[in-house]
Amino acid sequence: MALxxxxxxVLSGLVLASFIESPSxxxxxxxxxxxxxxxxxxxxxxxxxxxxxxxxAAxxxxxxDAASAxxxxxxxxxxxxxxxxxxxxxPPPPTAPYLTTVDKINSGDTAxxxxxxxxxxxxxxPGLALFYAGMVRKKNVISVMAQVFAVTCIVSIVxxxxxxxxxxxxxxxxxxxxxxxxxxxxxFMKDAGKVTVHHAATTIPESVxxxxxxxxxxxxxxxxxxxFAERMKFSAMILFMALWSLLVYSPIAHWVWEPGGWLATMxxxxxxxxxxxxxxxxxxxxxxAFMLGKRVGFGSEPFPPFNLGLTMAGAxxxxxxxxxxxxxxxxxxxxxxxxxxxxxxIATALAALTWMAVEWGVRGKPSLLGLCSGAVAGLVAIxxxxxxxxxxxxxxxxxxxxLFCYWGATSLKRMIGYDDSLDVFGIHGVGGIxxxxxxxxxVDKGISGSDGSLIVQATAIGATLVYSGVMTAIILxxxxxxxxxxxxxxxxxxxxxxxxxxxxVH
Amino acid sequence: MSxxxxxxxxxxxxxxxxxxxxxxxxxxxxxxxxxxxxxxxVVRLCASANHPDLKALAIRLSELMELSPAVKPGSAAAVxxxxxxxxxxxxxxxVAEVTGHAAxxxxxxxxxxx
Numbered sequence: 001m002a003l004x005x006x007x008x009x010v011l012s013g014l015v016l017a018s019f020i021e022s023p024s025x026x027x028x029x030x031x032x033x034x035x036x037x038x039x040x041x042x043x044x045x046x047x048x049x050x051x052x053x054x055x056x057a058a059x060x061x062x063x064x065d066a067a068s069a070x071x072x073x074x075x076x077x078x079x080x081x082x083x084x085x086x087x088x089x090x091p092p093p094p095t096a097p098y099l100t101t102v103d104k105i106n107s108g109d110t111a112x113x114x115x116x117x118x119x120x121x122x123x124x125x126p127g128l129a130l131f132y133a134g135m136v137r138k139k140n141v142i143s144v145m146a147q148v149f150a151v152t153c154i155v156s157i158v159x160x161x162x163x164x165x166x167x168x169x170x171x172x173x174x175x176x177x178x179x180x181x182x183x184x185x186x187x188f189m190k191d192a193g194k195v196t197v198h199h200a201a202t203t204i205p206e207s208v209x210x211x212x213x214x215x216x217x218x219x220x221x222x223x224x225x226x227x228f229a230e231r232m233k234f235s236a237m238i239l240f241m242a243l244w245s246l247l248v249y250s251p252i253a254h255w256v257w258e259p260g261g262w263l264a265t266m267x268x269x270x271x272x273x274x275x276x277x278x279x280x281x282x283x284x285x286x287x288x289a290f291m292l293g294k295r296v297g298f299g300s301e302p303f304p305p306f307n308l309g310l311t312m313a314g315a316x317x318x319x320x321x322x323x324x325x326x327x328x329x330x331x332x333x334x335x336x337x338x339x340x341x342x343x344x345x346i347a348t349a350l351a352a353l354t355w356m357a358v359e360w361g362v363r364g365k366p367s368l369l370g371l372c373s374g375a376v377a378g379l380v381a382i383x384x385x386x387x388x389x390x391x392x393x394x395x396x397x398x399x400x401x402x403l404f405c406y407w408g409a410t411s412l413k414r415m416i417g418y419d420d421s422l423d424v425f426g427i428h429g430v431g432g433i434x435x436x437x438x439x440x441x442x443v444d445k446g447i448s449g450s451d452g453s454l455i456v457q458a459t460a461i462g463a464t465l466v467y468s469g470v471m472t473a474i475i476l477x478x479x480x481x482x483x484x485x486x487x488x489x490x491x492x493x494x495x496x497x498x499x500x501x502x503x504x505v506h
Numbered sequence: 507m508s509x510x511x512x513x514x515x516x517x518x519x520x521x522x523x524x525x526x527x528x529x530x531x532x533x534x535x536x537x538x539x540x541x542x543x544x545x546x547x548v549v550r551l552c553a554s555a556n557h558p559d560l561k562a563l564a565i566r567l568s569e570l571m572e573l574s575p576a577v578k579p580g581s582a583a584a585v586x587x588x589x590x591x592x593x594x595x596x597x598x599x600x601v602a603e604v605t606g607h608a609a610x611x612x613x614x615x616x617x618x619x620x
Binding site for chain 1: 536537614615616
């Protein structure tokens with residue numbers, strides 16, 4: 001027994017020594033990567049031949065160094081005065097997707113973004129489906145799950161056909177171009193060793209960026225399902241989601257996340273979707289709840305949740321998946337992604353505790369649903385701030401999220417008197433607004449290099465509220481005039497599981 | 507939390523189990539506790555069944571919920587939804603014991619899930 005122990009100690013020492021040495025390796029790698037980065041935009045301006053230009057620049061770069069190194073040898077006696085040249089102006093950043101060589105792709109970034117894409121999809125199916133299914137009555141569990149699943153499928157196709165192009169192609173400041181309709185132009189040419197990249201994410205293939213953004217486009221309308229749960233026609237829901245994704249989500253994503261969008265140009269900070277996803281879904285849910293009206297028996301009958309265990313499982317999946325949502329929004333496997341993950345976790349934990357404490361004080365008992373709701377509130381509120389604030393800022397956002405979202409889902413809801421079935425506005429709308437505003441206050445320039453402005457943040461929130469609210473109302477009105485919005489009262493009493501799907505849970 | 511509410515839920519739970527097992531009929535316990543018309547229909551079903559336990563439970567439920575014959579199923583008075591009685595831990599335990607499923611507390615889920 002003694003010999004293996006000694007061997008184990010020696011091996012441990014070797015492993016430890018290799019870890020101690022490793023920082024120097026990374027320290028060397030980091031400047032190299034930093035030096036490589038400025039070269040990347042060089043490739044951008046001429047989209048077609050960008051790769052060649054980049055390659056020339058990379059080859060040409062060492063030449064001056066070699067000449068200067070050789071100079072002292074060639075002329076040792078009278079040292080000529082060194083010629084001071086102004087450093088070349090940095091190349092302009094790319095403004096459109098372009099074709100580049102595969103060696104410009106960063107495998108670490110790509111691996112992380114592939115992983116993040118899977119994590120964000122996990123948030124919707126099954127995360128959000130379980131989260132919602134546990135909160136509706138037993139007779140509507142299948143219905144909510146079917147709606148979330150169907151939204152995933154519909155939005156995926158809409159995104160492929162036109163959504164991605166409208167959201168992420170350069171066009172006007174308000175609406176993207178049509179260069180990627182049906183994803184034409186998004187290429188990978190194995191034999192030529194070339195691949196297209198998006199100008200906002202130059203180290204990963206454009207296909208990965210498109211897929212990552214697709215998962216955001218999926219979860220945003222899927223969140224709205226919670227507002228009209230237990231009463232909307234399935235056919236109306238499908239039409240609404242297709243139109244809403246195309247006419248509401250994609251333009252707002254363009255405003256904020258496409259570098260030429262008007263809110264992006266103005267300096268609005270939204271790291272992972274505080275306005276684009278949560279304020280947007282929140283106000284859409286608010287309008288849906290109003291236009292569909294209250295469920296039969298709302299306010300007079302209890303609507304007991306089917307199974308809060310499912311809700312907790314869904315909330316946990318949302319929490320885990322949110323690391324892909326927020327840390328993935330760095331679009332790189334780097335320090336900012338790590339900081340985004342850290343603040344996401346901190347804010348979430350504190351928001352859950354805050355909600356729990358408030359509920360404990362007000363109602364006398366802390367509930368599991370309260371803990372889950374507080375966690376989601378924290379995740380929502382930290383979303384716009386994730387790549388901008390430090391861990392102390394995350395504490396502030398966590399407390400604010402717990403307090404304001406508890407108020408939004410209880411007092412505000414009763415004050416307004418609308419039937420937002422699962423509190424989409426109370427949590428996502430209120431949490432998104434709180435997070436977006438606090439991002440402007442708590443932004444840490446050391447992390448992001450950005451300055452925050454409360455006025456700009458408020459402008460982004462206001463624009464999203466108005467545009468999304470009005471467009472949602474218009475879309476719902478059109479659907480109401482054609483296929484109708486609500487199931488009949490009898491179908492609603494029977495439950496949508498039976499009346500819409502002829503299925504039920506046992 | 508009144509003791510009678512606990513008893514109502516307990517009786518409804520036992521009725522639910524017997525109806526499901528012997529007559530293959532499903533009832534909604536919470537709805538029966540909140541709506542007298544529905545509760546009367548449950549009582550009528552129990553009374554019409556050739557089952558001594560169900561008949562006894564129907565009588566007991568009628569007494570507990572004060573289901574007077576004046577309240578006819580479908581009448582305006584019956585359709586009007588009375589405010590459901592609050593339910594606390596004792597009721598939940600009683601219902602859970604009878605039905606095997608935990609029952610949520612009433613007022614908590616009126617007007618919102620949170």
